Amino acid sequence: MAAILSYLPPFEGFLPKWLFLVSVVSSANSIQAYRSDSYAAELYNGRSADGRPLTNPLSSRTFGTWTFLSAVIRMYAAYNITTPVTYDLAMWSFGIALVHFVGEWLGFGSAQLKGRFVSPLIVASSTLAWMLTQRENYLSA
Numbered sequence: 001m002a003a004i005l006s007y008l009p010p011f012e013g014f015l016p017k018w019l020f021l022v023s024v025v026s027s028a029n030s031i032q033a034y035r036s037d038s039y040a041a042e043l044y045n046g047r048s049a050d051g052r053p054l055t056n057p058l059s060s061r062t063f064g065t066w067t068f069l070s071a072v073i074r075m076y077a078a079y080n081i082t083t084p085v086t087y088d089l090a091m092w093s094f095g096i097a098l099v100h101f102v103g104e105w106l107g108f109g110s111a112q113l114k115g116r117f118v119s120p121l122i123v124a125s126s127t128l129a130w131m132l133t134q135r136e137n138y139l140s141a
Contacts, residue, residue: 009078034064
């Protein structure tokens with residue numbers, strides 16, 4: 001067990017470990033988005049007037065690419081949490097994600113507040129708030 005734990009970010013507190021976990025989960029989500037457009041259709045769960053998903057294979061792969069880029073930024077932040085630029089980029093990645101998901105829900109109507117769509121809203125908003133409140137603690141180290 002100690003060998004496995006040695007791979008986790010070597011910083012105090014749960015935030016670096018959380019960023020690591022979110023990065024790993026996001027990478028898995030990226031793979032799912034590339035393998036099948038049904039993943040994006042379940043996430044962006046709005047439907048057209050005739051009941052079809054608003055997503056397609058291209059939008060699913062685009063989502064997978066965007067999610068993997070976010071995962072890379074967050075993994076860098078997990079291991080470089082005391083570096084201001086890396087910390088800020090990770091915060092931006094959560095802020096952009098939050099604006100995107102809220103926009104798809106309230107602005108464009110491509111998602112409804114149910115099912116798989118709720119998780120990214122919770123993760124983006126809570127992690128952004130957490131990072132905003134902990135910024136000085138990690139960057140003053």
